[in-house]
Amino acid sequence: xxxxxxxxxxxxxxxxxxxxxxxxxxxxxxxxxxxxxxxxxxxxxxxxxxxxxxxxxxxxxxxxxxxxxxxxxxxxxxxxxxxxxxxxxxxxxxxxxxxxxxxxxxxxxxxxxxxxxxxxxxxxxxxxxxxxxxxxxxxxxxxxxxxxxxxxxxxxxxxxxxxxxxxxxxxxxxxxxxxxxxxxxxxxxxxxxxxxxxxxxxxxxxxxxxxxxxxxxxxxxxxxxxxxxxxxxxxxxxxxxxxxxxxxxxxxxxxxxxxxxxxxxxxxxxxxxxxxxx
Numbered sequence: 001x002x003x004x005x006x007x008x009x010x011x012x013x014x015x016x017x018x019x020x021x022x023x024x025x026x027x028x029x030x031x032x033x034x035x036x037x038x039x040x041x042x043x044x045x046x047x048x049x050x051x052x053x054x055x056x057x058x059x060x061x062x063x064x065x066x067x068x069x070x071x072x073x074x075x076x077x078x079x080x081x082x083x084x085x086x087x088x089x090x091x092x093x094x095x096x097x098x099x100x101x102x103x104x105x106x107x108x109x110x111x112x113x114x115x116x117x118x119x120x121x122x123x124x125x126x127x128x129x130x131x132x133x134x135x136x137x138x139x140x141x142x143x144x145x146x147x148x149x150x151x152x153x154x155x156x157x158x159x160x161x162x163x164x165x166x167x168x169x170x171x172x173x174x175x176x177x178x179x180x181x182x183x184x185x186x187x188x189x190x191x192x193x194x195x196x197x198x199x200x201x202x203x204x205x206x207x208x209x210x211x212x213x214x215x216x217x218x219x220x221x222x223x224x225x226x227x228x229x230x231x232x233x234x235x236x237x238x239x240x241x242x243x244x245x246x247x248x249x250x251x252x253x254x255x256x257x258x259x260x261x262x263x264x265x266x267x268x269x270x271x272x273x274x275x276x277x278x
Contacts, residue, residue, distance in 0.1 A: 026054045033240065043069040068267045071267065101183070102183045110186075112209050136160040193244075210241075212224040212235050
């Protein structure tokens with residue numbers, strides 16, 4: 001059993017938990033993730049490791065309520081325990097001193113972006129970070145990212161904080177004013193697609209973090225397969241980071257929608273059960 005040490009609501013439908021997992025805390029690196037289960041009957045939920053404290057033994061996880069399992073996870077309070085958590089999984093981000101790097105995060109994808117921001121800054125890079133969300137209320141980890149960024153640019157759809165517009169608008173502005181050695185973009189699939197197209201216009205390599213359906217996290221089930229450079233890859237063991245220009249975006253976006261009806265039905269049943277139990 002893995003004890004939840006802290007639990008915090010960051011934004012509507014977005015939550016942060018600190019989980020006591022000392023062995024994972026000692027090994028996890030930027031870009032890696034864990035898979036957890038709430039109980040023995042629960043779905044396996046992949047979540048990026050946002051931060052760790054090897055000495056204290058905790059891992060920091062952030063998730064958005066988008067279905068039955070994450071809705072149930074949001075009810076787990078500090079002092080309670082998760083059934084199991086396995087990790088770190090996936091390949092770590094290739095951290096080097098590249099020079100000037102541009103990092104772009106959208107929505108809950110900012111949680112996966114932050115550890116990369118932190119690691120790249122600690123490696124000596126000049127870090128320019130762009131964070132985007134629908135509105136100020138949904139923009140998370142601003143202070144965390146600011147602490148490890150030479151420049152932080154905020155973008156919201158409604159202009160309630162920062163600049164009004166899309167993250168790609170901010171990317172264009174940065175590319176036009178200075179040389180960028182490497183770019184990362186993490187967020188909704190459609191956002192990552194257009195970030196890739198923007199980076200390609202300026203001949204800048206861009207890495208994206210793909211989040212297809214995962215089950216075992218070890219490459220055995222094949223559920224997380226994606227087409228990259230005309231080859232089948234498994235996001236759990238070959239990724240989750242890939243060069244954006246090599247991703248078959250149309251296929252990836254379509255696959256992300258594949259089980260929406262079943263997810264909606266499961267969530268509706270869960271809500272009915274919760275309401276019935278008062």
